[in-house]
Amino acid sequence: MTYYFPPTGGGGVQRISKFIKYLARDGWEFTVLTSSEPNTLPEDKTLLNDLPENINIVSIPPAINNGVLSRLRARFRSGFVQRWLAAFFFLPDSRRGWARSAGRYVKQLCRRESYDVVFITAPPYSLAITASFLTDQLSIPVVLDMRDPWSTNPYKIYPTPLHKLLDKYLEKKSLKNVKYGISAYESFIEHIRKAYNVGGKWQYIPNGFDEDDFVDLKPLTLEKDRFHLAFSGTFYSHFNNPLLLFRIFSVLKKRYPGSYARLRFHHIGQSIPDITALAREEGCRDILYSWGYLDHHQTLNTLAAMDAYCVILDPGHPRASNTIGGKVYEYLRFGKPVLALIPDEGEAASLLNRGPGHLIVNPYEPDKAAAALDALINGAVDGNNWDEMLLNSFRRETLARQLHHFLKNLLNEK
Incomplete structure (x- = not known):
């Protein structure tokens, strides 16, 4: 049922x-x-x-x-x-x-x-x-x-x-x-x-993740010499609000303008809040690409073209530690870095900490988070190349x- x-x-x-x-x-x-x-x-x-x-x-x-x-x-x-x-x-x-x-x-x-x-x-x-x-x-x-x-x-x-x-x-x-x-x-x-x-x-x-879904992927062709960061899934207004990320982008724009100029943020999925209005409010509308809902195969082709992925679970929410988000497993399969706006402890942190290639940042400390994002854009974080046996367990x-x-x-x- x-x-x-x-x-x-x-x-x-x-x-x-x-x-x-x-x-x-x-x-x-x-x-x-x-x-x-x-x-x-x-x-x-x-x-x-x-x-x-x-x-x-x-x-x-x-x-x-x-x-x-x-x-x-x-x-x-x-x-x-x-x-x-x-x-x-x-x-x-x-x-x-x-x-x-x-x-x-x-x-x-x-x-x-x-x-x-x-x-x-x-x-x-x-x-x-x-x-x-x-x-x-x-x-x-x-x-x-x-x-x-x-x-x-x-x-x-x-x-x-x-x-x-x-x-x-x-x-x-x-x-x-x-x-x-x-x-x-x-x-x-x-x-x-x-x-x-x-x-x-x-x-x-x-x-x-299903290994069959990763056979014969055809990654999209995106702008060269740019750093493409993606979030796949639905944005909600009360728990994984994109405003948490956009405030980090705003600080990045002021403190690290070179990195901001390279950054492109891609959202694949639906959004309950008006994502365009929120990006405009924080001054980062120019780097936002909204793909809307794509079927699973199209989503994977789009994600395959990215340089890194993003997870948002508001650390300020008292129940944020109890979930992960299904797309995280597919992020791990791609073997690229993950920027995680999540609690330091809990289900998501426990999963990501089992392997390399991720940055857990606190969105309520935007200066530190922007510095971490700057490091990510400039190649300071290797891909999440997990142990093959551990990855295969998922x-x-x-x-x-x-x-x-x-x-x-x-x-x-x-």
Whole structure:
């Protein structure tokens, strides 16, 4: 069960589609239940190429009409306000009705047909509640895949303290009942065991990169004698706001004008805040190149042409240490430097510190950060040439094999 599935694009879609791609090679067959609800994510039909021919895809229609919420959100242009409204009216998220309907469908399906495992990937966090429900209803194992942390996710918005309290209650109630789970983050497993005394069998299986995606890339031709820095992914207004980076560019422009003249910043993806207006505000509009959303193959061709990459996880956010961002693994595969505006400790820092070729800077110390960026532009940082064995541990094929063994082991326990 997955709410997001190809041809819907995005990093969350890739985790499940890559699992299916490689598990199918180990003999697994799939029926995928996904949503027929329209969503705000763009399409990426290239992701369909990962799916086996014999896959059975069932689209579940929306259980309720969220027309009132849609009209309310349409009155506000701010992406943050739109997300705040959804967070205010729905816990744990606006997909609760769909997840409940999909859960009932799975229960009926398992009565009619023979399956070995039900695999559910969240978010939406409503699907974690569905995993708890189906754990009680079915005789076969139900496995929950947590792609992101739940209440500790920095991207999550809590309109009031009561919303957070209720959300944590749902998290605790659901996860304590789940018997089998995997998580893309080690800290999430540690959190639920410590905070909620969650038992069950859980395994850490991180995100990664697919080596097949890097075959026959055709890097774009960009300006010569320039230093091309890229950020791939969605910019949000409250957690990875590009303003944190643009303020560093502003200092670089004043203190290191030669390096600034060489710099070109490329954004690949969507942006909730007006990225052009923010760049103009900080006086760096002249070095900004906005590519908009590109499909995964186009994104990799664009990233392949870059000199370095950027990660932004606001160190001032209390939950920033709990996430990484899926594109970081592909950055590492390219073997080029990474400029990281992240907390000194946490998931992202722990990953990057396992190898060379990165600079962790504090955006709230823009003078020091600009000096580090100047050094990066002038070649003081080598590429992140990681140990091959360590890098290969993040290949999607390797990660899918870990999931294969996890599933086989729990089936042998029956």
